[in-house]
Amino acid sequence: xxxxxxxxxxxxxxxxxxxxxxxxxxxxxxxxxxxxxxxxxxxxxxxxxxxxxxxxxxxxxxxxxxxxxxxxxxxxxxxxxxxxxxxxxxxxxxxxxxxxxxxxxxxxxxxxxxxxxxxxxxxxxxxxxxxxxxxxxxxxxxxxxxxxxxxxxxxxxxxxxxxxxxxxxxxxxxxxxxxxxxxxxxxxxxxxxxxxxxxxxxxxxxxxxxxxxxxxxxxxxxxxxxxxxxxxxxxxxxxxxxxxxxxxxxxxxxxxxxxxxxxxxxxxxxxxxxxxxxxxxxxxxxxxxxxxxxxxxxxxxxxxxxxxxxxxxxxxxxxxxxxxxxxxxxxxxxxxxxxxxxxxxxxxxxxxxxxxxxxxxxxxxxxxxxxxxxxxxxxxxxxxxxxxxxxxxxxxxxxxxxxxxxxxxxxxxxxxxxxxxxxxxxxxxxxxxxxxxxxxxxxxxxxxxxxxxxxxxxxxxxxxxxxxxxxxxxxxxxxxxxxxxxxxxxxxxxxxxxx
Amino acid sequence: xxxxxxxxxxxxxxxxxxxxxxxxxxxxxxxxxxxxxxxxxxxxxxxxxxxxxxxxxxxxxxxxxxxxxxxxxxxxxxxxxxxxxxxxxxxxxxxxxxxxxxxxxxxxxxxxxxxxxxxxxxxxxxxxxxxxxxxxxxxxxxxxxxxxxxxxxxxxxxxxxxxxxxxxxxxxxxxxxxxxxxxxxxxxxxxxxxxxxxxxxxxxxxxxxxxxxxxxxxxxxxxxxxxxxxxxxxxxxxxxxxxxxxxxxxxxxxxxxxxxxxxxxxxxxxxxxxxxxxxxxxxxxxxxxxxxxxxxxxxxxxxxxxxxxxxxxxxxxxxxxxxxxxxxxxxxxxxxxxxxxxxxxxxxxxxxxxxxxxxxxxxxxxxxxxxxxxxxxxxxxxxxxxxxxxxxxxxxxxxxxxxxxxxxxxxxxxxxxxxxxxxxxxxxxxxxxxxxxxxxxxxxxxxxxxxxxxxxxxxxxxxxxx
Numbered sequence: 001x002x003x004x005x006x007x008x009x010x011x012x013x014x015x016x017x018x019x020x021x022x023x024x025x026x027x028x029x030x031x032x033x034x035x036x037x038x039x040x041x042x043x044x045x046x047x048x049x050x051x052x053x054x055x056x057x058x059x060x061x062x063x064x065x066x067x068x069x070x071x072x073x074x075x076x077x078x079x080x081x082x083x084x085x086x087x088x089x090x091x092x093x094x095x096x097x098x099x100x101x102x103x104x105x106x107x108x109x110x111x112x113x114x115x116x117x118x119x120x121x122x123x124x125x126x127x128x129x130x131x132x133x134x135x136x137x138x139x140x141x142x143x144x145x146x147x148x149x150x151x152x153x154x155x156x157x158x159x160x161x162x163x164x165x166x167x168x169x170x171x172x173x174x175x176x177x178x179x180x181x182x183x184x185x186x187x188x189x190x191x192x193x194x195x196x197x198x199x200x201x202x203x204x205x206x207x208x209x210x211x212x213x214x215x216x217x218x219x220x221x222x223x224x225x226x227x228x229x230x231x232x233x234x235x236x237x238x239x240x241x242x243x244x245x246x247x248x249x250x251x252x253x254x255x256x257x258x259x260x261x262x263x264x265x266x267x268x269x270x271x272x273x274x275x276x277x278x279x280x281x282x283x284x285x286x287x288x289x290x291x292x293x294x295x296x297x298x299x300x301x302x303x304x305x306x307x308x309x310x311x312x313x314x315x316x317x318x319x320x321x322x323x324x325x326x327x328x329x330x331x332x333x334x335x336x337x338x339x340x341x342x343x344x345x346x347x348x349x350x351x352x353x354x355x356x357x358x359x360x361x362x363x364x365x366x367x368x369x370x371x372x373x374x375x376x377x378x379x380x381x382x383x384x385x386x387x388x389x390x391x392x393x394x395x396x397x398x399x400x401x402x403x404x405x406x407x408x409x410x411x412x413x414x415x416x417x418x419x420x421x422x423x424x425x426x427x428x429x430x431x432x433x434x435x436x437x438x439x440x441x442x443x444x445x446x447x448x449x450x451x452x453x454x455x456x457x458x459x460x461x462x463x464x465x466x467x468x469x470x471x472x473x474x475x476x477x478x479x480x481x482x483x484x485x486x487x488x489x490x491x492x493x494x495x496x497x498x499x
Numbered sequence: 500x501x502x503x504x505x506x507x508x509x510x511x512x513x514x515x516x517x518x519x520x521x522x523x524x525x526x527x528x529x530x531x532x533x534x535x536x537x538x539x540x541x542x543x544x545x546x547x548x549x550x551x552x553x554x555x556x557x558x559x560x561x562x563x564x565x566x567x568x569x570x571x572x573x574x575x576x577x578x579x580x581x582x583x584x585x586x587x588x589x590x591x592x593x594x595x596x597x598x599x600x601x602x603x604x605x606x607x608x609x610x611x612x613x614x615x616x617x618x619x620x621x622x623x624x625x626x627x628x629x630x631x632x633x634x635x636x637x638x639x640x641x642x643x644x645x646x647x648x649x650x651x652x653x654x655x656x657x658x659x660x661x662x663x664x665x666x667x668x669x670x671x672x673x674x675x676x677x678x679x680x681x682x683x684x685x686x687x688x689x690x691x692x693x694x695x696x697x698x699x700x701x702x703x704x705x706x707x708x709x710x711x712x713x714x715x716x717x718x719x720x721x722x723x724x725x726x727x728x729x730x731x732x733x734x735x736x737x738x739x740x741x742x743x744x745x746x747x748x749x750x751x752x753x754x755x756x757x758x759x760x761x762x763x764x765x766x767x768x769x770x771x772x773x774x775x776x777x778x779x780x781x782x783x784x785x786x787x788x789x790x791x792x793x794x795x796x797x798x799x800x801x802x803x804x805x806x807x808x809x810x811x812x813x814x815x816x817x818x819x820x821x822x823x824x825x826x827x828x829x830x831x832x833x834x835x836x837x838x839x840x841x842x843x844x845x846x847x848x849x850x851x852x853x854x855x856x857x858x859x860x861x862x863x864x865x866x867x868x869x870x871x872x873x874x875x876x877x878x879x880x881x882x883x884x885x886x887x888x889x890x891x892x893x894x895x896x897x898x899x900x901x902x903x904x905x906x907x908x909x910x911x912x913x914x915x916x917x918x919x920x921x922x923x924x925x926x927x928x929x930x931x932x933x934x935x936x937x938x939x940x941x942x943x944x945x946x947x948x949x950x951x952x953x954x955x956x957x958x959x960x961x962x963x964x965x
Binding site (some may be wrong): 019021022024025028038040047050051052054055105106107108109110111112113114115116117118120121122123124125126127128130131133134135137139141144149150154156157160164167182183185186187188190394398427428459 | 501502503504505506507508510511512514515517518520521523524525526527528529530535538539542543545548670671672673825826827828829860861862863874877878880881907908911912914933934961962963964965
C-alpha cells in the first residue's frame with residue numbers, strides 16, 4: 001500500500017479522551033465519510049498503535065495512552081480539510097447525549113413478571129385458552145387469586161390448576177369464568193352493584209349476573225361474587241374451587257348469606273358441598289339449576305328465597321313493552337349469549353312442555369343435541385357463548401355478529417313462532433348492544449321476548465337500552481325465567497297441534 | 500385498594516380501568532412455536548416452583564473467595580496432551596479458527612510441538628484430548644484453552660468448600676484466547692507461567708483475608724463495570740487487595756513491577772475472576788430436579804450450548820451466532836468468527852449484558868444510548884426468576900440484577916438472553932477483531948424445555964393435560 005504523504009494524515013491530540021467503544025463507533029462513522037479510504041480514531045494504547053500500524057499508519061513515537069490519535073487515508077478525490085471537519089463533527093456528536101431522556105418502561109411480558117411489579121391484587125387471565133394454563137399457574141405459584149376468563153381450557157388443566165391452588169392458598173376462579181366481583185371490583189362481565197350482605201359462589205357467569213341484577217332491583221347489594229368455572233361442580237373437578245370460595249365468604253364478616261349457583265351439578269358433588277356448607281357459620285342457599293328439590297327451580301325463585309331469608313320484600317319483576325301477537329310458526333327459538341340463561345330457559349321449557357322436542361348446542365341429553373346449522377324442527381336453544389362457537393371469535397356479549405346472523409335466519413324461518421333472547425349488560429360487555437340488536441328486531445314480524453340483564457348502575461344505561469328494545473317491538477323482562485315463561489305462553493297462541 | 504393484573508384481551512383491562520382500579524397490563528404474546536404443550540407440562544410439574552426457589556437460593560448463597568493461584572496440572576490434574584476448551588464438547592474437526600489457533604498456541608507452549616503450525620496434524624491424528632472447561636469445574640474466556648502448565652485462579656465457596664477455576668487473562672489483541680499463536684503470544688504465556696502465576700500465588704497466600712471476589716463484583720457493578728466487557732474497576736480493586744502482599748512477598752522488585760504494570764494495564768484482568776465466581780454460584784443449582792434455571796451458557800466457536808439445573812449435565816446446543824458490534828481497524832463482519840467462550844457464564848449469573856444498565860460507558864455496544872441499556876437490563880428481568888439483592892444497579896433504583904434465566908420464560912416471551920462479547924477473527928492466528936452483542940440460537944431453549952417436560956412426565960408428576 002504505497003500512498004503519497006499528502007494523502008495520509010496522522011494527528012495526536014493530547015488531553016482529548018473518549019472511551020474505546022465510543023471511538024470504535026467514531027472510527028466506523030469516519031470510514032463512511034466521502035473521500036476517506038481508511039480512518040481510525042483511537043487512544044494511543046499499545047494495542048491501538050499496533051492496530052494503526054497494521055493499517056499502515058505511522059504513529060509518532062511520543063504518543064502515550066492518554067493521547068488521541070486521529071489517522072486518515074484519503075481517496076484520490078478526498079479533501080483533508082473536509083474530512084477533518086467531518087470527523088470533528090462525529091466526535092462532537094458522540095460526546096452529546098442522545099435525544100429522548102429516560103427510557104419508557106416496557107410492560108411485563110408474563111403474568112409472573114407483572115406480579116413482581118404489582119405486589120398485591122387479583123389476576124385476570126383472558127389469553128387464548130390453550131395458553132391460559134401457564135399464565136394462570138403464574139398467579140397460583142405466587143399465591144394470588146386468579147380468574148380465568150378464557151375458555152377452551154381442558155378439564156385436566158383445570159384440575160391441575162385447582163390442586164396447585166389448594167397448595168398455595170389461591171382461589172382459582174374459572175376457567176371460562178365470565179363474571180366475578182372481588183373487593184368491590186367487577187371482573188370480566190360484571191354488573192355494577194352496591195356492597196351488601198349477599199355473597200355469591202357461582203359456577204356460572206350469566207347466572208351470577210342474573211342474581212346481581214335481580215338483587216340490585218330489590219335494593220340488596222353483594223359483598224363478593226366468586227366464580228368457580230362452569231365445570232367446578234362436575235364429578236371430575238369435584239367442587240375444588242367451590243369449597244375454597246365458600247370458606248372465603250364464610251370468613252368474611254360482611255356476608256350474611258351465601259348463595260351457591262350452578263348449572264346442574266354432579267349429584268355426589270352437590271351432596272359433598274351440602275355437607276361442607278352445613279359446617280359453615282354463614283347460611284348457604286343452594287341455587288342448583290335442574291334440582292328443584294333444592295328449593296329453587298330457577299334463578300329468579302332463588303333470588304326470591306334469598307330476599308325472604310334476609311327479611312326483605314320480594315318486588316314485582318319489571319316488564320316493559322308487549323310482544324307482537326303470534327303470527328304462525330311452531331317453535332320457540334332461544335338465542336342466548338349467556339350459557340346459564342340458556343340452560344335456565346331450557347329447563348323451564350321442559351318443565352312446562354315435557355313432551356315437546358328440544359334441541360340445543362348445550363343439550364342436557366345427547367338426543368337433544370343440535371346440528372352444526374343450529375336449527376331443527378323443535379324448540380331450539382342456542383348458547384352462542386359456548387366454547388365451540390367462540391373459537392377464534394369474541395364472546396357474543398362483545399361481538400354480536402354471529403347471533404345477529406342467526407337471528408335473521410330464525411326470523412325468516414316460517415317454523416319460528418317466538419324469539420327469545422337475552423341481552424346482558426355490565427362492565428366488559430358490548431357498550432351499546434341495542435344499537436345493533438334493535439334495528440334487527442325491528443325487522444322481525446314474530447313475537448320477541450328479551451331478558452335484559454342489567455343493573456341501574458351499568459355503563460350501558462339500562463333505561464336507554466330497554467327503551468330502544470321496546471321501541472323495536474320487543475317485550476323486555478329483567479327476569480330470564482319470567483321472559484321464558486312468557487315466550488312459552490306466546491307459543492300457546494299458535495301451536496295448538498304441538499300442545 | 501386492590502390492584503388487578505390482566506393478561507389477555509384489552510377490553511377486560513379497560514373494564515377494570517373504568518372502575519378506577521389500578522391495572523397492570525401484561526403484554527402477552529404467543530410462545531415460541533411448538534412449545535405450548537411442553538410449557539404446560541413443565542408448568543404443571545409440582546416440583547418446579549419449589550425447585551426454582553431452591554435453585555435461586557443456592558445461587559445467591561454462594562460467596563466466592565480467591566484462595567490460590569496454581570498450575571492446571573496441580574489443581575485440575577491435567578497431563579501433557581490434555582487440553583480444555585470453552586463451550587460444549589467439540590472435536591478438532593469441527594473446531595473453528597480461533598479455537599484451533601488457541602490449541603495450536605497451547606500445544607507449542609507445552610512443548611508438544613516445536614512450531615504451532617505442526618500442531619494441527621497431531622490434533623487430527625488424535626494424539627491429544629479435548630474436553631470442555633465446564634466438565635472440570637472451570638471456565639475459560641473466548642477459546643478458553645487450558646493446558647497443564649497454565650496457571651489458574653482457584654475460587655472457593657467457603658461454606659461448602661466447592662471450588663472453580665479459570666486461567667489468567669492475557670490482555671487484548673494478539674492473544675491465545677482470541678486464536679493467535681505468533682511468537683509474542685507464546686512469549687507472554689511463558690512469562691505468565693514463570694513470573695505472573697508464581698507471584699500471584701505468593702500474593703494470594705500472603706493476603707490475610709482471601710480476596711472476596713463476590714464482594715468486588717458487588718462494588719464494581721456500582722462503579723460502571725458490567726463485569727464482562729468492562730472490568731476496569733474490578734481489576735483495580737484486585738490490585739488494591741493483592742498489592743501489599745505482592746510487594747512484600749520477597750520477589751524481585753523488577754518482576755513485581757512488571758506484574759503490577761501487566762495487571763494494571765489490562766482492563767480485562769478481573770474478567771477471569773468474575774467468570775469462575777459466576778460458575779461457582781451457578782454450579783450450586785446443578786442437579787436440582789424440576790428446576791428450569793439455566794446454569795451455564797457457553798460457546799466453542801461452532802456450537803452454543805446451555806445446561807439447565809433440572810436436566811443434569813446434558814448440553815442443549817445450536818449453531819453459535821456471529822455477534823453484531825464494532826470492529827477494530829479494517830476488520831469487518833466477514834472477519835468475525837461465530838460466538839466463542841465460556842464468558843457468557845457472567846450473563847447466566849445476571850451480570851455482563853444482563854447488567855448493561857450499570858455500564859453506561861460501553862452502551863454504544865448495545866446500539867447507542869443509555870435508555871437502550873436500561874431497557875436491555877429490564878428486558879432480561881422478563882426471563883429471569885429472581886433479582887440478586889447483593890448485585891444492584893444504582894441507576895435502576897438499586898434493583899438487583901436479573902438472576903436465574905428461566906427456560907420456560909425464554910420460550911414464553913421469545914426474549915433471548917443478551918450477551919456482551921468480544922469477537923475473534925475466524926481465521927486461526929488473527930486475534931481480536933471487535934466486540935459487540937450476541938444471543939444464543941433460539942432453538943436451544945425449546946430443546947431444554949422438551950427435556951424438562953419429558954423428565955416431568957417420566958417421574959409421573961404430570962398427566963396428560965390435553
